[in-house]
Amino acid sequence: MSEAYKNAGVDVEAGYESVRLIKDDVKKTAIEGVLGGIGGFGGLFEMPKNYENPVLVSGTDGVGTKIRIAFLMDKHDTIGQDCVAMCVNDIVCSGAKPLFFLDYIAIGKNIPEKVAKIVKGVADGCVLAGCALVGGETAEHPGMMPEEEYDLAGFSVGVVEKSKITDGARAKAGDVLIGIASSGIHSNGYSLVRKIFGLNDDSAKETLNTYSDELGKTIGEELLTPTRIYVKPLLKLIDEVGINTVSHITGGGFIENVPRMLPDGLKAVINRDSWEVLPVFKLMQKMADISDRDMYNTFNMGIGMIVAVDADKADAAVKCLEAAGETAYIIGALEEGEKTVEIVSDSGVIKG
Numbered sequence: 001m002s003e004a005y006k007n008a009g010v011d012v013e014a015g016y017e018s019v020r021l022i023k024d025d026v027k028k029t030a031i032e033g034v035l036g037g038i039g040g041f042g043g044l045f046e047m048p049k050n051y052e053n054p055v056l057v058s059g060t061d062g063v064g065t066k067i068r069i070a071f072l073m074d075k076h077d078t079i080g081q082d083c084v085a086m087c088v089n090d091i092v093c094s095g096a097k098p099l100f101f102l103d104y105i106a107i108g109k110n111i112p113e114k115v116a117k118i119v120k121g122v123a124d125g126c127v128l129a130g131c132a133l134v135g136g137e138t139a140e141h142p143g144m145m146p147e148e149e150y151d152l153a154g155f156s157v158g159v160v161e162k163s164k165i166t167d168g169a170r171a172k173a174g175d176v177l178i179g180i181a182s183s184g185i186h187s188n189g190y191s192l193v194r195k196i197f198g199l200n201d202d203s204a205k206e207t208l209n210t211y212s213d214e215l216g217k218t219i220g221e222e223l224l225t226p227t228r229i230y231v232k233p234l235l236k237l238i239d240e241v242g243i244n245t246v247s248h249i250t251g252g253g254f255i256e257n258v259p260r261m262l263p264d265g266l267k268a269v270i271n272r273d274s275w276e277v278l279p280v281f282k283l284m285q286k287m288a289d290i291s292d293r294d295m296y297n298t299f300n301m302g303i304g305m306i307v308a309v310d311a312d313k314a315d316a317a318v319k320c321l322e323a324a325g326e327t328a329y330i331i332g333a334l335e336e337g338e339k340t341v342e343i344v345s346d347s348g349v350i351k352g
Helices: 003-007 012-027 064-073 079-094 112-129 190-196 204-208 219-223 231-240 253-261 279-288 292-296 311-323
Strands: 054-062 097-107 132-140 150-161 176-181 245-248 266-271 303-309 328-336 341-345 348-351
Touching: 012 112, 012 132, 054 079, 064 079, 064 150, 064 190, 064 204, 064 219, 079 097, 079 112, 079 150, 079 231, 079 245, 097 112, 097 231, 112 132, 112 150, 112 231, 176 266, 176 311, 190 279, 204 219, 231 303, 231 311, 245 253, 253 266, 253 292, 253 303, 253 341, 279 292, 292 348, 303 311, 303 328, 311 328
Parallel strands: 097 132, 266 341
Antiparallel strands: 054 150, 097 150, 176 303, 176 328, 245 303, 266 328, 341 348
């Protein structure tokens, strides 16, 4: 071991121990196509052979400032699922099956047990998405960030048959919009979330440990709820029913993300009374007196994914998703018009 390097703040032996601790979690993500194990200079994955004209779809993302909640609660075993979800939920919007995932952890001080918890969350997310964790990097950054802090990002690659890419080309007026429930705030809007709950001051830990009657749990438990992974249910829906276009409701909420699923000449009209907005969003809106438009322009409001299907397949789509363990609602339809979203209720219309 290099004592000089250790004295400079980088413990190589801690890195070795981290790799040892994560091996079993990585192993549980192995799927057909994985070649070799962790420890090499590159993660190897054999291209699937049951595609006539395969197209690779890639995505990369991080967890954002939700990671600050993990620091404050000293709970690190779920934040990795958020990282996986933010990548694979984007990939599956193209109709692609995620094949493999790699993570990158930048950490102030490599504490092997903490790194192992982070990677456990990543591995759990990969299992839920049906993809393999084929590699990653843990970079110790002494002097660049506090010892107790880290940042987490990921990268995933999936594959789809070229003729089956979901790009909105099949969308048409009359298509019915199905909303798939979110598990909570997911991993977007946390700079505002932290401001609303006052998590930027010395009382943050006390606030996170406070039980909320409205939420039925502590504030910390609610805010650290991992992002739902929609890969398997959405691929099942594509295979069994078919979809015409899809949107992952992430940063920018409905107003930014719904138009991304639309071709020119179509608008999405959504009935915001067609599902029950999750209590955490109601609580935040009340606490900070946030306008309806700002809420729908920041958060998922209880809907993590929206798909458009043929009108005569809407009921079948809901049943398919429910059979896959999801909660799904018919929330609106596509109409001819300017490429935008209108969120309608008795109290008025929010326009994108």
